[in-house]
Every structure is written in structure tokens, then in C-alpha cells.
Amino acid sequence: MYDDQHQKFRDYKKEFKEMLEFLELQNAEDKTVVDLGCGTGATSLYAADLFKAVYAVDVSDVMIERAKRKIERDVPNLKFANAGFLSYEHEGEPVDLVITKAAFHHLPDFWKQIALLRINRILKMGGLLYIHDVVFQFDPRAYLGKINSWISGFEKVAGEEFKTEVETHIRDEYSTFGWILKGMLEKAGFAVEKCRSADDFVSEYACRKVNELNRGETA
Secondary structure, eight states: OOOHHHTTOOOHHHHHHHHHHHHHHOGGGOOEEEEEEETTTTTTTTTTTTEEEEEEEEEEEHHHHHHTTTSSSOOOTTEEEEEOOOTOOOSSOEEEEEEEEEEEEEESSHHHHHHHHHHHHHHHEEEEEEEEEEEOOSSSGGHHHHHHHHHHHHHHHHHHHHHHHHHHHHHHHHOOHHHHHHHHHHTTTTTEEEEEEEESSEEEEEEEOOOOGGGGGGO
């Protein structure tokens, strides 16, 4: 059901290609990646064709099982883990890239900050964090018109049912403002190298790990 809904307005393959272009990644075949909140494998399955190793992590065992069922061949460089932002413990060397798409908004801001501190620990120095999620880029004073327009746009593309999902997202989930997220990223040892958003809602961030935090600060 998740895939059926999202594929009304998302092209997973196109998103993956555009992510690589946005990050300007070189030599992906030598790099390792953690996909936090991998869901049904929208990114992980494409990444496994390109990267040296992919760790697909999701708190939902149902989502992971769905992702596994999509695999039609042996993929030895793809490993799944049933865990979340606050519980995943990476085994092995720090990775080159951490991806999180359409998942970070499930955490309130306090726990977003803790998750970012933990992500710092997963990444190599100089590694990249890619965030693709709903992040509010507009002036808060314009919220009513902006939100109503955004919801109406989804209704046209994906129908009444998904309009209700978007309304629920705004009302009950934890998307935050861009200026707040930028501050949290900096506190967690990241520098925002790029940010883009076509609609002031769905946003992409390329963040470089520039500070190594003590393990005691990120437990």
C-alpha cells in the first residue's frame, strides 16, 4: 500500500539518479552507505547495484520483509537491520554516506538532535549525510496559505486519500523549519554544503561531517 501510494507522485529510480547528481559522488563502487529508514527499499535496492556495501535499516520489520521480497537475485553487498535512528548500532568501519529519505520527520526535534549525534558516529570524517524530507523553508507568517496550497497540490496528483495523509503529516508528525534543522546539524558536527527545495516543503540536504564528536557525547 505504501509503494502504491507513493508511486503516484514519486519515481524511485529518478530520485536515486538525482540524489547522486546532487551529491556529486565519485567512485561510488568504493563507498559504503547506510540507508536509515529504508522502508520498502526504494533507495537501498538501487544503491546495492552501485555501492560497495549497503546497510538498509528500518524500525518496521514489515517494511524490511517487503524490501526483501523485491530482491530477485543474490545481493551479497546488501544487509538489512531491524532498527531505528535511536537504536541502530553500526558494526564495522565508519561509512562514507548516510541516507535518510522521508523518515526523519517521524522524530520530534529533541530526538532529531540525538539521532544526528548518533549519525555523526556512523560516518567517516568528511563523509556525507543526505536528508530528503519535508522541511519548511517558508516564512512562518505565511504558513496558512503555503500549507493549504501544498495540500491541494497533492490532492490533484494523488487523490483525496493521499490528501488526508498529507493533512495528517502536517497535523501530527514532526517536520521542522529549515533554520532549526541547520542549527541541529551544526551542533552534531555537520556543515550544510547544499540545500534545495522546489516547493518550500520537500527538501534535500547534502551535509559534510566536519567535526568528530566524543563517543560520550553521542551515546
